Amino acid sequence: MRIALASDHAGFRYKSLLSDHLKRAGHEVEDFGTTSDLPVDYPDFINAAARAVAGGSCERGIVLGGSGNGEAMAANRHKSVRCAVIWSEESARLARAHNDANMISIGERLLSESLVRTMVDIWLTTPFDGGRHVLRVQKLDM
Numbered sequence: 001m002r003i004a005l006a007s008d009h010a011g012f013r014y015k016s017l018l019s020d021h022l023k024r025a026g027h028e029v030e031d032f033g034t035t036s037d038l039p040v041d042y043p044d045f046i047n048a049a050a051r052a053v054a055g056g057s058c059e060r061g062i063v064l065g066g067s068g069n070g071e072a073m074a075a076n077r078h079k080s081v082r083c084a085v086i087w088s089e090e091s092a093r094l095a096r097a098h099n100d101a102n103m104i105s106i107g108e109r110l111l112s113e114s115l116v117r118t119m120v121d122i123w124l125t126t127p128f129d130g131g132r133h134v135l136r137v138q139k140l141d142m
Helices: 009-023 042-055 069-075 089-097 115-126 133-140
Strands: 002-007 027-031 061-065 084-086 103-109
Touching: 002 084, 002 115, 009 027, 009 061, 009 084, 009 103, 009 115, 042 061, 042 069, 061 069, 069 084, 069 103, 084 089, 089 115, 103 115
Parallel strands: 002 027, 002 061, 061 103, 084 103
Antiparallel strands: none
C-alpha cells in the first residue's frame, strides 16, 4: 500500500519511527515532511499529504502532531479525505470499520511509541464494515 506521511515538528520523531515501521511491513511511504523538529506550520505539510490521498496517488495517509487535532482539521478540509484522530486500539479499529477513514491523525505528545505502532497496524488491516455505514460515509462528501 502507498501511504502518505506528514507531520509538524511535534510529530517528527514518530513520523520517522512510522516510516521505518511501514517500510519493514512492505508498504511504500511518501514523506511530505517536515524534516526536523524545528518549529513549522503544520498545514504546509498536512495539506500536501491530504492532497495525495484525495487525488489517489496515495491510498492512505498518516499525519502527526503534538495532539493530532490540528492535523486532522487540516486534512479533513480536503474533499474525500476522512481523517480520524486515533488514541487507542479501539479508536483505530472503529476509524476503519465504521468511518472508512483513509487518513489518521496521531498526537505524539499523548501516546507511547508501542501503542502508535499497534494502532497503525490495526488501522491498516481493519476492513470497512460497509452496510449501515456506507450512506453515512457518503454523506461526508456531499
